Amino acid sequence: MRKKWCSILMALLVLLTTASGLATARAEEVTLKPEQGSLTIHKYWAETAEDIREEGTGEEDKTITNPAVKGIQFDVYLLKGKGSAPATPPSDKDGWSYTKNGTELLVSKGSETHTYALELKDSDAGANGKTNATGELVYTDLTAGFYYVEENLSASAGYEVQGTGNAEKQITSGVKPFITAVPMTNKAGADWNTDVHVYPKNQGLNPQKKADMPSVNAGDKVTWTISANVPNDFSEYTKFLLTDELDKRLNYVADSIKVVGLDKNEAELVALVEGTEYDLTHTPATSGTKEEVIVTLTGAGIAKLAAAKGITRMAVSFETTVNGHSTTADENTIDNEAEFEFENASKPGGDTATTPSAKVHTGEIAINKTYSGGDQSINKSAQFQVAASENDATGDRYLKVVLDDSDTYITKILAPGAAGYDAALHWIALPSHGVHTEALGMSADGKTFYVESFKGLETYKEDAAQNKTYQAYYLVETVAPDKYNLLEQPIKVTFDKDTSAKHVHTSAVENKRGFTLPNTGGMGTLILLVLGIVSIGSAILLIMNKKKQAV
Missing domain, CATH: 2.60.40.10 (Immunoglobulins)
Incomplete structure (x- = not known):
């Protein structure tokens, strides 16, 4: 009997050992990182900060309906650690910053810096590939590792935001460079995602200018509203100002300026204070210059708009009086535009964005x-x-x-x-x-x-x-x-x-001409008139004499 129980115990031990080995083998099979993967960049336009949505997971997202952006170049580099740099680059979520220096990437935090060599990769579209009409740029057969992805706006001249009405949209806030793993752990954290999808979205100021009425009499007041998006990275803007050179038929109304932050329904959320959160410069016209209104946000104004929850746009409004200073025939349309000037990490040298022309006419x-x-x-x-x-x-x-x-x-x-x-x-x-x-x-x-x-x-x-x-x-x-x-x-x-x-x-x-009336008379008529009067007088005298004789 003892031998029988020993045999049973031995059999159970063998089964447990085998199961454990299979489980270990299965675990090793699942967690083993693949040697290659692919990276698909999906380029979309974000009208407002809300369109940026939540952080991506690396998996494909078919719910995005933002307009695609064609013609944006991305530079993708394989990172190779140098010296004591860790195999996995430190994350920006832990306070590390990335600085590209030639063919190297410096990853820094405080006094600590790690260096990684940058090895540029070609996309499926070849070297210097750009996003296609659906906003995609694909890199296949990438060696497993970590990749530094940088949007190259300077090499993307002629890019096009797809969709009706988007031709004039201008990128003013580029995507921050980022590091992604290829392949990467999937969303569930239980397997590997070998086909990594990233969704960098660009924002633009999308500047607009509107008049509160389309047609006026000379002497009427018109309120102009000039607005722009407040981008997701607005807190990092180091310069933001608006210049409006007024048409000669417009005159600025003193003390009518207002600078506010708007929500997605264009309702006012916050108002900025002149002198502390924005500065106003008004220059009257001269014989050689136009009347000019300049609104410059201070650091405090930029911070206030960036920090306020729910803000999607900022707006500057002011009144003008319309005058009749037209110098040519048929000059009845007042055609006016404004220009934003800004500086940020994407445009460190500064850039401008001009509103479409706004019109009001007489x-x-x-x-x-x-x-x-x-x-x-x-x-x-x-x-x-x-x-x-x-x-x-x-x-x-x-x-x-x-x-x-x-x-x-x-x-x-x-x-x-x-x-x-x-x-x-x-x-x-x-x-x-x-x-x-x-x-x-x-x-x-x-x-x-x-x-x-x-x-x-x-x-x-x-x-x-x-x-x-x-x-x-x-x-x-x-x-x-x-x-x-x-x-x-x-x-x-x-x-x-x-x-x-x-x-x-x-x-x-x-x-119409007047009708021809009889002449009022010449000298011949006058003679006839005199003769007639004399004849009448003679007749009267003759009658009077006969009456006297009869008496």
Whole structure:
């Protein structure tokens, strides 16, 4: 019996030993690092810091919908330790920093530095490979090891952010260089991932400039809002300023500046304080320069925007007054842009990003004046005034204007009842056909401003849903040339979607000749008249004499 139990125990021992050996072999098989792997770089555009999302795992992610970026070069280097450098490079998560120095990488923390040789690898697209239209750049058959990946923006001129409406997007924050293992431990930590996927996303400032209304009268105020993304690495920016050179038809309104941080819904989260978190420089225009507004964020301002949670963009807004300082025909569109200047780790020498042009316009009413019969011998021009309504037109209540200090251009258009209307200048158009009896510009008596056309008028209003209400005006002929009749009724002029891109509405106006009346008389008629009077007088005297004789 004892022998039987001994045999059983021996058999169990053999089974346990075999199982243990198999388990050890299985464990060694699973944990043994493969000798090769591949690296796929997926290049995407990140509109905001939120688009950066969480840290990658090295595994493929098919949920990303950001636009791909084509034409970005990455330089991938195999790291080889030199001297006492550890086989596994110290991690940046532990406070180590990476500095590329020629063909070496210095990994430093405090006074301790390790050196690694850099061995440049070719991608499947060859040397100096760039991301394709789907944003991918693939490296296959890489020797197992650690790789330093660096985005080379200087060699990526002509890159393209894919997708409709993305052609003008500009990378302003490059991806920080990083180290990845190929192959690497998988997400579960139980096996090896031989096909490593990384998702470096670029951010851009995506600068924008908008006006709060599309069309105005000369003299109206327009609020401009200039905004830009607050990138994920904004705390590392060492310089950030905005310059806006104003169009000659815009004048900055003092004390109207505001600098804020916005959330993804463009709601204000924080406001910066002038003098501590930003500086304002306003330079009036001179004969050779434009009026200029410069907003410079201080270190405190940059830190405040970078630290505030939920901020996706920053915005600078201010007011301007629109004037009528146009010097050429059909010059009715105010076309203005602004420029951000910045410096960061990606652009240590500094760079700029310019907003798309923002537009606001005024309208112009030109008068195409003709005369019945094609008479070219008129000795003075017709004169027109303009009213904002039919009632004003029939009641002789016309728009008036205020000029700049040099009496050269309009700074304000006033309707009846507006403050300053009574003292404002009469606004009279002299159509170009024929001879002007008055010179264009300020009249000699200082009461009238003569023009060839009515410029600086609002063409339409727009509500929050961008529905347009087109403006109508009424032309009234207040003086007609000799031998021609005044127009009997005002002429209604309505700006609409068919108005030319130059925002000019040309109204055709023809004056009719007066009818020929009988001559008021020459000398021959006068003689006949005298003879008639004498004959009548003689008859009266004859009748009176006969009456006397009868008596």
